[in-house]
Amino acid sequence: MSIELKNVTYAYGTESAYETVALAGISLKIPDGQFVGIIGHTGSGKSTLVQHFNGLMRPTRGQVLFDGEDIWAEGYDLKHLRSQVGLVFQYPEHQLFETDVLSDVCFGPKNLGFSQEECEELALDALRQVGLKEKYYKLSPFELSGGQKRRVAIAGVLAMNPKMLVLDEPTAGLDPKGRDDILDKIKELHETRGISIAIVSHSMEDMAKYVERIVVMNHGHMPFDGTPREVFSHYRKLEKIGLAAPQITYIMHVLAEKGMAVSTDATTVEEAKESILKALGH
Amino acid sequence: MGIIKTSKLIFDYLRYGEDEEHPEINRAIDGVDIDIEPGRFIAILGHNGSGKSTLAKHINALLAPTEGTVWLDQMDTRDETHVWDIRQKAGMVFQNPDNQIIATVVEEDVGFGPENLGVPTPEIWKRVGESLEAVGMKAYRKRSPNKLSGGQKQRVAIAGVMAMQPKCIILDEPTAMLDPNGRKEVLKAVHRLNREAHVTVLLITHYMEEVTDADYVYVMDHGRVVMQGEPREIFSRVDELKRYRLDVPQVTLLAYELKKSGVPLPDGILSTEELVDALCQSN
Amino acid sequence: MLKDITIGQYYPAESPIHRLDPRVKIVATMIFIVSLFVAEGWAGYLISAFFLGMCILLSKVPFGYIVKGLKAIVILLCITMFFNMVFTPGDPLVQFWRITITVQGVRMAVKMGVRLIFLIIGSSLMTLTTTPNQLTNAIERLLKPLGFIIPVHEIAMMMSIALRFIPILMEETDKIMKAQMARGADFESGNLVKKVRSMVPLLVPLFISAFRRANDLAMAMEARCYHGGKGRTQMKPLVYRWPDYAAYAAVWGYLGVCIAVRIVL
Incomplete structure (x- = not known):
């Protein structure tokens, strides 16, 4: 299972003279089981990018391949693709509509043609995996807190048994604890289900802690793609495009400039602490 | 008495469950006492559901206390004859930038408040120009709000409040829906207003990075004020903050961790420079 | 998709039309609509087209932008034209299956089509050059005499x-x-x-x-x-200035010409 974009360009208003390019010749391959962070500021093309993964947007030029097959070929089953590449949008309010949580999560499997029992089984399984307590299953999704709604929304996509989960800013509007809880849960899903995950985010700090690969988007281009360590080493260039590396990166670089023997590629607080303690001879 | 003062403020709201007959009483604010001097920059921190937004809505009489009292500039918010004076003096900026812009042109939206106050036309124009200038949005005055970024929309909302010439502005999670650049823009504008127009600012947020420059911080949990002090004091209590579902900036956390491991560092480090200087000294 | 609908969206620009009092624009639009039912024959439509063209030119709204707004009514337009073509009795022009298209039908269809297009362009020109707030202000002022009922x-x-x-x-x-x-x-x-x-x-x-x-x-x-x-109070209170009176004169003059042409021809 893999998703691959080959030289994908997406442009708005192609019929008029004023063409705006949202994606400019992006080539990107996400192999099976990878945990990727997609970072960029608003309007960088990151949301447009992920909507190409499950065929919600059609490239103006270029190809999107799922498992090596062109998803825009004649007769390709897009509904099946959407069950395989689950996309969770930023605001859970945009998808919750049923009278209770369980029925809402059943919506996806039902659309795929599963029987009522199968749907419920899949839904219960998904709800358990996102860590929502059983007492909430019969409540209206609108009564839940922001973090709980987010979990129901993720479960709603997870219930379709996707091979890849794409989340568009899953932590927007959550408080710090809520943010950590959701990200921890996503990491757990990655580990227990072995599915690949792509998270769209603004936060370099969060991504440094969780993902194995960072893709940076800027004005429809993809200037950086690599491990967090590699990407953050370009912290000066990141700054120029309006993104900042984690504070840790700055601290380590300044300390190194001042002559301390610290490793500048530390990306998390723990790594930084170890490195500084070592340099100080503790 | 300061410009904003609350005394033993309590607010209950009813929630109707399955059976409509026995509403559940929820206490959103539970005995809050705060007193804020004019001209200061105050931050209220708290996780979602800690009661911080409910508190904000009491200050300009959008909500009335169940028990206790709120005074704004000496006026009791329960006194209905003062309601419009109170709202003029305490402007409010909300979380969702789209849901607080009324007009379809930036300048007309900024003029909305003064129009309601009955300000004469030439004076409205003057205020609109000045307010847009103050938040750096003058170049956009003829634009449609729909074409602006989140940070720009919030700055228009702030200008709309400033045009009413308030004594204080309350910002209820103004950055929660913005990206990091938008957040920076809005905070810069707010700090500038506080510095140059001497407006009292009450910033409600759950982003810790935003409060490092505040004069004073209140932390709320379960409707109570559980911590208060200068940012440096508050940020030195990392474990306590975590208990209230909050976080500290990475620098502060790193400094705290290093200190725990025996590196001699001062409490509550807030910036990269501070940490680097302190570490270089101890090296 | 839905975002392509430009009909009724304000188009910001600095133009004499944008600066006109919105009351003038509402009244003028109504007069223009009346004129479309007065105008007959090619001469009439030519006058209307000329008047409309001048207004568009003055408004500085790109013509392409206005045409894009018409997309929303293409279906309505086709249906109207089709029914006119088929159901107008007269001399048959083309005949196939059970459908007869008559010469009068085609003429009627073109007439209705032109009217509809002019009507949409005319009224969208008003909303394109007037902010909704100005528009509602104007409606408020025009309806003020009815204030005691509504x-x-x-x-x-x-x-x-x-x-x-x-x-x-x-x-x-x-x-x-x-x-x-x-x-x-x-x-x-x-x-x-x-x-x-x-x-x-x-x-x-x-x-x-x-x-x-x-x-x-x-x-x-x-x-x-x-x-x-x-x-x-109002930030932009409505006060008539000389261009507004000139515009009133122009639009009433235009209606006069339309009526005159109809009577003469």
Whole structure:
């Protein structure tokens, strides 16, 4: 299972003279089981990018391949693709509509043609995996807190048994604890289900802690793609495009400039602490 | 008495469950006492559901206390004859930038408040120009709000409040829906207003990075004020903050961790420079 | 998709038409619509086209932008023209199966088509050059004499808010559709009953969001001291200046010419 974009360009208003390019010749391959962070500021093309993964947007030029097959070929089953590449949008309010949580999560499997029992089984399984307590299953999704709604929304996509989960800013509007809880849960899903995950985010700090690969988007281009360590080493260039590396990166670089023997590629607080303690001879 | 003062403020709201007959009483604010001097920059921190937004809505009489009292500039918010004076003096900026812009042109939206106050036309124009200038949005005055970024929309909302010439502005999670650049823009504008127009600012947020420059911080949990002090004091209590579902900036956390491991560092480090200087000294 | 609808959206520019008093623009639009039913024959349409063309030129709104707005009514236009072509009795022109197209029918269809297009362009030119707030201001002022029967200010305010939120809700509809499509929802295929049922997952979140927005907005308006029309001043009060009188003269003159042409020819 893999998703691959080959030289994908997406442009708005192609019929008029004023063409705006949202994606400019992006080539990107996400192999099976990878945990990727997609970072960029608003309007960088990151949301447009992920909507190409499950065929919600059609490239103006270029190809999107799922498992090596062109998803825009004649007769390709897009509904099946959407069950395989689950996309969770930023605001859970945009998808919750049923009278209770369980029925809402059943919506996806039902659309795929599963029987009522199968749907419920899949839904219960998904709800358990996102860590929502059983007492909430019969409540209206609108009564839940922001973090709980987010979990129901993720479960709603997870219930379709996707091979890849794409989340568009899953932590927007959550408080710090809520943010950590959701990200921890996503990491757990990655580990227990072995599915690949792509998270769209603004936060370099969060991504440094969780993902194995960072893709940076800027004005429809993809200037950086690599491990967090590699990407953050370009912290000066990141700054120029309006993104900042984690504070840790700055601290380590300044300390190194001042002559301390610290490793500048530390990306998390723990790594930084170890490195500084070592340099100080503790 | 300061410009904003609350005394033993309590607010209950009813929630109707399955059976409509026995509403559940929820206490959103539970005995809050705060007193804020004019001209200061105050931050209220708290996780979602800690009661911080409910508190904000009491200050300009959008909500009335169940028990206790709120005074704004000496006026009791329960006194209905003062309601419009109170709202003029305490402007409010909300979380969702789209849901607080009324007009379809930036300048007309900024003029909305003064129009309601009955300000004469030439004076409205003057205020609109000045307010847009103050938040750096003058170049956009003829634009449609729909074409602006989140940070720009919030700055228009702030200008709309400033045009009413308030004594204080309350910002209820103004950055929660913005990206990091938008957040920076809005905070810069707010700090500038506080510095140059001497407006009292009450910033409600759950982003810790935003409060490092505040004069004073209140932390709320379960409707109570559980911590208060200068940012440096508050940020030195990392474990306590975590208990209230909050976080500290990475620098502060790193400094705290290093200190725990025996590196001699001062409490509550807030910036990269501070940490680097302190570490270089101890090296 | 939904975002392509430009009809009725304000187009910001600095032009003599933009600067006109909105009351003039409303009255002029009404006169223009009347003139379309007065005008007959090619001469009449030519005069209308010339008048409309001048207004567009003066307004500095790109012609292409206006034409794009017509996309929304293409279907309506086709249906109208088709029915006129088929159901107007007269000399047959083309005949196939049970359908007869008559010469008179074609003439009628072209006439209706031209009228409809002019009507849409004319009225969208008004909304393109007038902000919804100015428009509602003008309606409020024009209807003021009726103030004792209907709450004019409140209605005007409601209209202006509706106009502000239409694009936002359109965009939201788009997002909700995508979110549900990502869960395998299908909005296109199936019979009517199935299609209507498939709208539920779209409409429920949309309504809930609209109500929440309404609630937020009401609170924001209250916080900014809104308390109805009483004691309210205006940032842009409506005062007629000389260009407004000139515009009135021009548009009444135009109607006069239309009537004259109709009588003479």
